[in-house]
Amino acid sequence: MKLIPSFLIAASAAVSLFGCSNQANTTDNSDITAAQETTTLRFSYYWPATSNMSKEVFEPWAEKIAKESNGRLKVELYPSALLSKPDVTYDATAKGTVDIGSQAHGFTNGRFPLTQIAELPGLSSSATQMGCMLQKLYEEGAIASEYEDSHVLFMYGAGPGSLHATNELIRTPEDIRGMRIRHPSAVAGNLIESMGASPVGLPVNDVYTSLQRGVIDGLSLPWGAIDTFKIGEIVKYHTNIPFYSSAALVTMNKSSYDKLPDDLKQVIDSNSGMALTKKAGGILDKEDKEALQNAKNLGHEVIEVPDPLNDPAWSGPLKKGTQKYLSDVNALGLDANGVYEKAKVASAACKN
Structure with a gap:
């Protein structure tokens, strides 16, 4: 029987040992890296x-x-x-x-x-x-x-949007005729147009500079956003009317x-x-309440129209704008009336 020198046996054992050890460590490190990635x-x-x-x-x-x-x-x-x-x-x-x-x-x-x-x-x-x-x-x-x-x-x-103007108070739809009013959506745009104003589409981040430059005469926006985007520094006349959200x-x-x-x-x-x-x-909601009070504290002129759909001056234009939007969506082949009815049910379920 041929004898293997002892130093070869030792070397072989060392290679085997360290080879297995390196392979195990690679797997463990991979698992740790994956877990911590x-x-x-x-x-x-x-x-x-x-x-x-x-x-x-x-x-x-x-x-x-x-x-x-x-x-x-x-x-x-x-x-x-x-x-x-x-x-x-x-x-x-x-x-x-x-x-x-x-x-x-x-x-x-x-x-x-x-x-x-x-x-x-x-x-x-x-x-x-x-x-x-x-x-x-x-x-x-x-x-x-x-x-x-x-x-x-x-x-x-957002909370209900109101009307805010730079130079005059909007008491009725007649007062808004001919004004350029920033709107946040097609819905608000239809409603503003039904009142006789010219709706202008702008992201809220652009409203401040547009008011400064006279590009628009006013805007529709929830109260909280008036403070958030510093718009109260420019507009001083507010009609607190919940005509869209x-x-x-x-x-x-x-x-x-x-x-x-x-x-x-x-x-x-x-x-x-x-x-x-x-x-x-x-x-x-908390922001809206605080911003409304802030405007009053600053001496801004604020009037209240709490239920515009039942207000003789406002109900006609708002109902007209509502029907126009639903008709426009129906014309796309979508079930606007069906979703509107479901929205009414969800509204009642979500009422505070």
Whole structure:
């Protein structure tokens, strides 16, 4: 029998030992790296960084996502439309230019015709009710077809919009005739046009400079946004009339969501839906009350038209504008009347 020198046996054993050890370590390190890998999600929205929506909704939401994912998900915030313009944020999210986006539906007129039925007068009296109504309509499938190209996280809504002017108080529709009024959506545009004014479509981020330059004479906007976007520095005349409400949402790119492992999808899912809708609504309702009081404290002129659909001066134009919008959506081959009836039911269910 041929004897193998002892030094060869030792060398062979060492190679075998260290070879196995390196292979095991490579596998372990790979597993650890996979477990600790961070996915960064870029979140674009039009609200300023100083706004309550950013500070009290979006920032805590991003922190909660990071905490519940043990740091494996990081949400980078891009306020003030830094990463995508306000009117293309939804499409930018759907296409993957950004991972998460928040946009007011009215910034892209004609893109969400069924959803914007919820903006019609008489359906909501608060941001909380508006958001709840939108989320219900989405969850129950009445408007879900408009979001098949993205992964909706939650709907939310603003409080009722009022009329604000730079040079004169609007007491009746006669006073608004011939004025150039910024509107946030097709719904508000129809209503403003029915009053005899010229509706001008502008993202809210552009309103301040447009007022300064005299491009518009006034605007329609919820009270809270008057303070958020510093518009109260220019407009001093306010008609507190709830003649429309604005819809908005937070949505996620489908691919960005689908490629997440199941446990991280669960983190996103558990931080979506009605709870976020109501949180946003509560914050926006508080803003509206404070901003209205601020205007009064500053000596701005404010008049109240609390129930315009039953006000002799206002009901005619508002009902005319409502019917025009529903007719326009029906003409697209969509069931506007059916969604309008469902919106009424959701409105009643969501009433505070």
